[in-house]
Amino acid sequence: MLSASIEDYIKAIYALQTDRETASTKRIAERLGVKMASVTGMIKHLAAEGYAKHKPYRGAVLTERGKRVALGMIRRHRLIELFLASTLGLSWDELHADAELLEHAVSDRLIERMFEYLGRPQFDPHGSPIPSRDGSMTPRHSSRLDELALGDTGKVVAVSGRDPEFLRYLTDLNLRIGSKILVRDRAPFNGPITLRVGSRTIAIGHEAAARIRVSVDAPTKGARKPKPEVKRGSRTSRRAHKRR
Amino acid sequence: MLSASIEDYIKAIYALQTDRETASTKRIAERLGVKMASVTGMIKHLAAEGYAKHKPYRGAVLTERGKRVALGMIRRHRLIELFLASTLGLSWDELHADAELLEHAVSDRLIERMFEYLGRPQFDPHGSPIPSRDGSMTPRHSSRLDELALGDTGKVVAVSGRDPEFLRYLTDLNLRIGSKILVRDRAPFNGPITLRVGSRTIAIGHEAAARIRVSVDAPTKGARKPKPEVKRGSRTSRRAHKRR
DNA sequence: GTATAAACTTTGTCATGCCTAAGTTTTGTT
DNA sequence: AACAAAACTTAGGCATGACAAAGTTTATAC
Ligand SMILES: [Mn+2]
Ligand SMILES: [Mn+2]
Ligand SMILES: [Mn+2]
Ligand SMILES: [Mn+2]
Numbered sequence: 001m002l003s004a005s006i007e008d009y010i011k012a013i014y015a016l017q018t019d020r021e022t023a024s025t026k027r028i029a030e031r032l033g034v035k036m037a038s039v040t041g042m043i044k045h046l047a048a049e050g051y052a053k054h055k056p057y058r059g060a061v062l063t064e065r066g067k068r069v070a071l072g073m074i075r076r077h078r079l080i081e082l083f084l085a086s087t088l089g090l091s092w093d094e095l096h097a098d099a100e101l102l103e104h105a106v107s108d109r110l111i112e113r114m115f116e117y118l119g120r121p122q123f124d125p126h127g128s129p130i131p132s133r134d135g136s137m138t139p140r141h142s143s144r145l146d147e148l149a150l151g152d153t154g155k156v157v158a159v160s161g162r163d164p165e166f167l168r169y170l171t172d173l174n175l176r177i178g179s180k181i182l183v184r185d186r187a188p189f190n191g192p193i194t195l196r197v198g199s200r201t202i203a204i205g206h207e208a209a210a211r212i213r214v215s216v217d218a219p220t221k222g223a224r225k226p227k228p229e230v231k232r233g234s235r236t237s238r239r240a241h242k243r244r
Numbered sequence: 245m246l247s248a249s250i251e252d253y254i255k256a257i258y259a260l261q262t263d264r265e266t267a268s269t270k271r272i273a274e275r276l277g278v279k280m281a282s283v284t285g286m287i288k289h290l291a292a293e294g295y296a297k298h299k300p301y302r303g304a305v306l307t308e309r310g311k312r313v314a315l316g317m318i319r320r321h322r323l324i325e326l327f328l329a330s331t332l333g334l335s336w337d338e339l340h341a342d343a344e345l346l347e348h349a350v351s352d353r354l355i356e357r358m359f360e361y362l363g364r365p366q367f368d369p370h371g372s373p374i375p376s377r378d379g380s381m382t383p384r385h386s387s388r389l390d391e392l393a394l395g396d397t398g399k400v401v402a403v404s405g406r407d408p409e410f411l412r413y414l415t416d417l418n419l420r421i422g423s424k425i426l427v428r429d430r431a432p433f434n435g436p437i438t439l440r441v442g443s444r445t446i447a448i449g450h451e452a453a454a455r456i457r458v459s460v461d462a463p464t465k466g467a468r469k470p471k472p473e474v475k476r477g478s479r480t481s482r483r484a485h486k487r488r
Numbered sequence: 489g490t491a492t493a494a495a496c497t498t499t500g501t502c503a504t505g506c507c508t509a510a511g512t513t514t515t516g517t518t
Numbered sequence: 519a520a521c522a523a524a525a526c527t528t529a530g531g532c533a534t535g536a537c538a539a540a541g542t543t544t545a546t547a548c
């Protein structure tokens with residue numbers, strides 16, 4: 001059995017090597033809250049055990065074996081978050097810390113029971129895909145909110161950061177998974193983005209917007225991109241979504 | 245924060261000192277699956293931290309502080325078992341092993357959410373009382389099944405051992421929490437006890453019967469004790485222990 | 489191209505929690 | 519009382535996983 005530490009290191013390397021090609025010692029250390037010396041030691045251990053390859057002074061990369069472990073842990077983590085949200089009604093900002101510990105303690109049997117109980121779900125409460133038992137994930141065509149064009153409409157499908165403060169901030173703004181949005185204005189120089197969310201108009205920083213993933217509606221034929229700050233009728237979206 | 249090991253040691257000492265006055269090194273070691281030398285070391289550590297008193301060559305006794313920890317852990321353990329049974333529908337033989345690990349990983353916040361979700365329950369799926377936040381437990385007036393008299397009727401309210409084999413055996417016999425039983429026969433020399441359970445008649449060993457707690461019905465005025473279904477039933481076991 | 493800074497590794501140390509082997513105390517015979 | 523067995527403690531060691539300090543490599547600045 002792998003220790004909780006090892007599982008967390010593997011998860012961290014996986015997450016980091018997903019943007020960049022490789023996970024640097026420094027970033028792993030930051031993510032896990034340990035010193036770089038400890039990371040070097042663990043990378044060597046992981047390499048010795050066949051979970052990762054160590055390129056000295058160049059960081060770590062997971063082997064196939066390591067990736068399998070990582071996806072297994074992500075599956076557990078996300079199922080646990082969804083399970084806690086579904087049963088105890090925890091809000092999305094309360095989930096991560098508990099899941100981070102429980103992922104190492106919940107038995108495989110329990111995980112599979114949760115999976116069935118939840119109806120074989122595809123996504124967790126943050127909109128992230130839940131890897132299947134064999135490690136495949138349903139990908140989703142979505143855009144970063146900060147990259148939408150003026151007038152675009154869409155629906156929030158996922159949020160990256162797991163910082164509770166950030167998630168509560170989004171909740172305050174009425175932004176949650178499924179929220180419909182319309183881009184009203186985009187200030188230049190990485191300035192704030194103004195959105196229509198439900199009946200409210202909000203401004204959100206570039207930083208935050210980049211952490212929000214949106215599925216953009218296909219433009220309706222004949223629909224004009226609305227001019228910014230202009231009063232408009234109801235937004236036209238071809239697709240009939242359940243409305244609120 | 246206390247380590248999982250320490251929490252398990254404290255729980256073990258609590259359980260052991262509840263029968264006997266004191267928890268011996270040997271029995272703690274057996275219960276936790278470690279060697280006696282390890283137990284001695286840990287007892288000294290617990291004593292140094294104020295959770296227990298060590299009487300060398302005489303075992304360990306928890307301090308008030310230690311007892312508080314023990315009751316807290318028992319509360320967690322039992323709430324987790326009930327929560328898993330209620331949500332995922334795990335049967336009583338599947339609960340203990342998972343709870344034994346989860347009790348160390350679930351946050352206080354989650355425990356309290358479970359407590360509310362479950363409607364502030366008093367008993368776990370094995371019928372054991374769940375300590376309240378302040379450490380008090382609802383006691384229950386019940387008798388060991390092996391001490392019932394011939395003709396007694398009652399309801400199963402709790403089962404001690406947590407061995408899955410044993411619990412599945414009881415399930416096969418139709419014995420679960422709430423099952424109504426009637427004592428049909430008691431063989432002498434610690435022999436089997438014959439019971440009516442629902443519409444079935446079963447025989448259960450003395451050993452097993454001692455692990456089953458029953459709340460005995462008050463005898464109805466005018467009700468006859470049914471005759472044991474033995475023809476030559478006169479070598480009757482001595483009836484009535486502590487009754488009435 | 490050299491100097492400095494940043495990233496990284498190596499070495500040695502420490503706390504936990506377990507074990508084996510050896511020694512001590514208690515208990516149970518006879 | 520005397521001896522053996524059982525229960526227990528002590529001493530020494532090992533694995534894990536963290537850290538600090540010191541040394542090395544790579545990147546950046548001038
Ligand atoms: Mn999470
Ligand atoms: Mn974790
Ligand atoms: Mn249990
Ligand atoms: Mn435990």
